[in-house]
Amino acid sequence: MSKRLQEICDAVLIRLALGKEVSYFGGNDETIAYLANESLGELSRMQWQQMRRTATIPMTTATSYLLPAEMLYIVPDTLNAVGQERFIQLPAPTNEWWYFKTHQPSGIRYKVRITNNELEVLNPDPGIDLQFEYITRALVQDATTLQFKNEFTNDNDTCILDSELLIKDLKWRYGKEKGKEGWENDKLIFNSYLRTVRGQESGATTLNFGHGNPSISSEPWTDLYV
Helix, strand or coil: CCCEHHHHHHHHHHHCCCCCCCCCCCCCCCHHHHHHHHHHHHHCCCCCHHHEEEEEEECCCCCEEECCCCEEEECCCCCEECCCCCECCCCCCHHHHHHHHHHCCCCCCCEEEEECCEEEEECCCCCCEEEEEEEECCCEECCCCCCEECCCCCCCCEECCCHHHHHHHHHHHHHHHCCCCCHHHHHHHHHHHHHHHHHHHHCCCCCCCCCCCCCCCCCCCCCCCC
16 A cells, blocks of 8 residues: 555654654645655656556547646557557658648558647547557645645655655655765665666566477487487
8 A cells, every 4th residue: 555645754754763744745844745756756757567547539530639638658559449450650750641641541540649748640530449558647646636646745645656665765865955974875775676676567578499489409400429
């Protein structure tokens, strides 16, 4: 279960042998709360499994469709028309886009590109849904509305990312900001933990030396015992 921002900040101060604050947003010193958003901003530039969302856009006769407001980017090779086998290239190469736009050939499916937070579609196909995965920038759940947003604004907000990752990152940032000795070592500890979590995210790859064959063993072309 994700920790509240207050619990995250409490953990940081306790590990730094400092006293906890009653509140972090609206308190006497909001430094650690704003550093939490700095940390969140940098961590959000990495692709985490928790950040994946799926979007569906029903096509009509319109040629432009609003993309999710919190979308950071579309996951490569996930855009497709529901029920069809071939994935849609995004974005369409510029030369192809302008050729198809000016010549309007029939039977071409589908050419798309992103402009001004909209998905522009050449020759839309009414009744067909476009579907894709995207990476969201809205990593924080508001404590009151339960809606997702880009930053912490309340001590009771929670984040979808690993809480320990935020604690370790915030510990060295706050230590550095306050001139506390040892923050460099705290940063090394954070970097080590970050590598571990990133490794768990990506997983291991199975190596297949047989190129699809059940076994890599084979009979030699020459009798080696002669």
